[in-house]
Amino acid sequence: MTTSDVTIRGVSKKFGTNVVLQNINLDIKHGELLTLLGPSGCGKTTTLNAIAGFLDPDEGELYIKGKKVNGVPPYKRDLGMVFQTYSLFPHMTVHENLVFGLKLRKIKKGELDSRISRALALVKLTGLEKRYPRELSGGQRQRVAIARALVVEPELLLLDEPLSNLDAKLRHELRAEIKRLQKEVGVTTIFVTHDQEEALSMSDRIVVMNQGKIEQIGTPTDIYQNPQSEFVFQFIGKSNRFEGVVIEADADHTDVEITEGWVVKTKKQNAIGNDRAFHVGDAVNLYIRPEAISIMSDDHGHSGADSEHVRQKAVIKQMNYLGSQWEIEVSVKGQYNVQIVGPTIENSWQVGTEVLVEWKTSDIRLTKR
Ligand SMILES: Nc1ncnc2c1ncn2[C@@H]1O[C@H](COP(=O)(O)OP(=O)(O)OP(=O)(O)O)[C@@H](O)[C@H]1O
Numbered sequence: 001m002t003t004s005d006v007t008i009r010g011v012s013k014k015f016g017t018n019v020v021l022q023n024i025n026l027d028i029k030h031g032e033l034l035t036l037l038g039p040s041g042c043g044k045t046t047t048l049n050a051i052a053g054f055l056d057p058d059e060g061e062l063y064i065k066g067k068k069v070n071g072v073p074p075y076k077r078d079l080g081m082v083f084q085t086y087s088l089f090p091h092m093t094v095h096e097n098l099v100f101g102l103k104l105r106k107i108k109k110g111e112l113d114s115r116i117s118r119a120l121a122l123v124k125l126t127g128l129e130k131r132y133p134r135e136l137s138g139g140q141r142q143r144v145a146i147a148r149a150l151v152v153e154p155e156l157l158l159l160d161e162p163l164s165n166l167d168a169k170l171r172h173e174l175r176a177e178i179k180r181l182q183k184e185v186g187v188t189t190i191f192v193t194h195d196q197e198e199a200l201s202m203s204d205r206i207v208v209m210n211q212g213k214i215e216q217i218g219t220p221t222d223i224y225q226n227p228q229s230e231f232v233f234q235f236i237g238k239s240n241r242f243e244g245v246v247i248e249a250d251a252d253h254t255d256v257e258i259t260e261g262w263v264v265k266t267k268k269q270n271a272i273g274n275d276r277a278f279h280v281g282d283a284v285n286l287y288i289r290p291e292a293i294s295i296m297s298d299d300h301g302h303s304g305a306d307s308e309h310v311r312q313k314a315v316i317k318q319m320n321y322l323g324s325q326w327e328i329e330v331s332v333k334g335q336y337n338v339q340i341v342g343p344t345i346e347n348s349w350q351v352g353t354e355v356l357v358e359w360k361t362s363d364i365r366l367t368k369r
Contacts, residue, residue, distance in 0.1 A: 004063075005030045005156065005188040006051060011060030013046055013212075020046050021057065022212045028190065033182050035191045037199040038209035039235070044192045047209070048158055051190065053077050065155060075104075077156070080149030080187070084161040087145060088133040094120070094144050095129040101152045119151040122181050139170040146178065150185060157182070157189040163198065175202055196236050200224060208232050229273050230285070230367045239287040240338050243369060246282040254278040254366065256286055259333060264310055270366045283369040290341040292363040295328060297346055298354045311358045314338065316351055330357055 006028035013021040021043045028034050036044040049055045050062060053074035062069050069077055088097050098116045107115065120126050123143040133141055142162055149157055159178070163171045179202045182189050193199055199206050200220040208215045208223060208231075216228045227233035244256040247263065254266045264286060268276050278284065288310075298313060314330035317337065328340045338357065349355070 004028055005065055007063040009061045011057040013057050020212050030188055031186045032204040033189045035199040035203040035206045037193055037206050040194055042209040043212040044209055045160055048160055048192050052079055052158055078154050080152055080154035080157045082145045082149050082159045082162045084164050090133050093130050093132055098148050098151050105152055115151050119147040123147045138166050157187045160192045227272055233272055233365055237289060239289050242286045244284050244286050246278050246280055246284060249278045249280055256284055265361060266364050266366050270364045272365050272367045285367050285369050287365040288359050290339040293340045293357055293359045295340050296356050298356050308361055309358055314355050314357045316353045
């Protein structure tokens, strides 16, 4: 039998005629923080609800710790859950909120108190036991919700967009905190989010979902650097897109003309996914990430490209200071707006300055259009 904490085999679900999950297969390892990531409506919450037992799949099997759980009610699945909206009992203090689940599990008084102190220490809320939810900030309330989920020492922690109601700064703080305490406690965790940055920064592995299907499963670096589909590439991070046509192709190389006089040489490994056979005349999309582009003053006198680099003259259109870095938009050949993200600029640059932009051909990604 399996060594995974959660195993999902061939799970499908329809609501009326709307197919929401299609043949989902997934193994979640013990102790890992696995994120379900995808756009709104792709089936993340439905997957989580199937694991939790709030809905039964039409087809397929679910196992928790090797035990088939189809038909087993949620309260018998040994889960801790935290949702987007604060699900604390408003008329109970922090302490009482935490006691609730422990009493249901018939935990004795002495152990109950020590578990509550431990859980509150984990989420850094020691001392706030007597407060009511209305006397806490949003971030503190979500911490209590996390403590309440952890205090019962569940086999599995399920987090459904727990940070999405918080402001950006708190979200950042809590991200790091959840990651830390998840590793400290070692509880197998499934985290749902539509925020790619959140997924990349917190997860051991990410499951990218699209329209009820799994597009790719991998570590954050894997997903970012080796996307297996155009959807994953576009969903994870930003990119500049150029439309082009293949004008030369052999087993290893594909030369793409973007516009008259601008040909970009790419290699087989630049292609996204499995369809890497390009032919002369194929319409393609050529992508480059904003952070993969360098920008420099146009006094180097070496416009044009070599086999390893694309290099073009450009004109600065917009410069936005983001604090730790700059976001710059340039126009290439008077017709392509290209976004660049980088840490440094030169003092003399302003809107209208002529510059050079450069990127490595190895950073290009190519798909058929
Ligand atoms: N109880 C339900 N009855 C009918 N349709 C539903 C039900 N629950 C979800 N759906 C539909 O199933 C699809 C997937 O919903 P789900 O909540 O799983 O998406 P999600 O990826 O979690 O999206 P979000 O990020 O917006 O929460 C959506 O089209 C949704 O409208």
